[in-house]
Amino acid sequence: DGGITQSPKYLFRKEGQNVTLSCEQNLNHDAMYWYRQDPGQGLRLIYYSQIVNDFQKGDIAEGYSVSREKKESFPLTVTSAQKNPTAFYLCASSAPRDRGEYGYTFGSGTRLTVV
Amino acid sequence: AQSVTQPDIHITVSEGASLELRCNYSYGATPYLFWYVQSPGQGLQLLLKYFSGDTLVQGIKGFEAEFKRSQSSFNLRKPSVHWSDAAEYFCALAGTGFQKLVFGTGTRLLVSP
Numbered sequence: 001d002g003g004i005t006q007s008p009k010y011l012f013r014k015e016g017q018n019v020t021l022s023c024e025q026n027l028n029h030d031a032m033y034w035y036r037q038d039p040g041q042g043l044r045l046i047y048y049s050q051i052v053n054d055f056q057k058g059d060i061a062e063g064y065s066v067s068r069e070k071k072e073s074f075p076l077t078v079t080s081a082q083k084n085p086t087a088f089y090l091c092a093s094s095a096p097r098d099r100g101e102y103g104y105t106f107g108s109g110t111r112l113t114v115v
Numbered sequence: 116a117q118s119v120t121q122p123d124i125h126i127t128v129s130e131g132a133s134l135e136l137r138c139n140y141s142y143g144a145t146p147y148l149f150w151y152v153q154s155p156g157q158g159l160q161l162l163l164k165y166f167s168g169d170t171l172v173q174g175i176k177g178f179e180a181e182f183k184r185s186q187s188s189f190n191l192r193k194p195s196v197h198w199s200d201a202a203e204y205f206c207a208l209a210g211t212g213f214q215k216l217v218f219g220t221g222t223r224l225l226v227s228p
Binding site: 006040041104105107 | 160216
């Protein structure tokens with residue numbers, strides 16, 4: 001079955017450390033997204049990519065970086081510059097609007113905690 | 116700028132009672148609208164979506180939503196709630212151009228026996 005796989009499910013980061021969250025999809029979607037979820041704030045867009053080797057900042061990109069070297073993969077790095085990284089991170093992908101199955105598919109998330 | 120408002124942070128409904136979750140949006144044209152459900156510690160599951168055409172859309176798990184352009188609303192309804200419906204519900208909007216999805220802050224549904 002097609003879907004999005006996020007790993008790890010739980011991640012612990014020490015102060016000053018960079019960590020990378022994995023996101024892989026086998027849906028053949030061009031567009032991929034990273035969202036951050038905090039209680040009471042809904043989901044906020046960190047970065048998105050419309051196509052391989054191209055990505056744009058979302059609403060809260062500071063302290064994060066991404067790469068898109070393959071269509072299937074869109075890893076997110078939480079750098080030491082992100083002052084409050086403890087949150088639930090969700091990856092998503094979407095099919096183009098001219099395809100009948102237009103919509104967004106989400107992974108099961110990674111919970112990052114600073115220790 | 117596009118935005119989504121879910122005015123109710125929490126809603127408690129008795130099992131078997133009807134449910135309506137409110138969603139209002141701000142956008143200059145007809146948007147693409149979605150409702151998602153999230154169980155604790157899980158990702159988001161799509162309940163239903165509206166693109167155009169019939170303003171009453173049916174989704175999974177017995178949910179439906181009605182698009183009302185005059186009220187800029189897309190409320191989610193279910194005639195009889197089950198205990199397994201307890202979760203957080205998100206309304207989301209995608210405008211024209213590239214399809215970034217904008218979310219409301221969510222409504223947590225509690226189901227009482």
